[in-house]
Amino acid sequence: MQLSKKYALQRLRELQHKCDLNQPFESEDGILLEMQELMDFLKQDPSVRNYLKRTLYDL
Secondary structure (H helix, E strand, O other), rough: OOOHHHHHHHHHHHHHHHOOOOOOOOOOOHHHHHHHHHHHHHHHHHHHHHHHHHHOOOO
């Protein structure tokens, strides 16, 4: 399956929201790993990288 930028950003927001709720997770490590994989994918695109720098994260 080819990962699209739109899906990756949407999924990253969903996972970030879950982490922000401070709820206990059975698979918190899995969520953090998926978030890192999405970030690595998104950082490959310069426009998305700049967007993330401005809005979400310090890269």
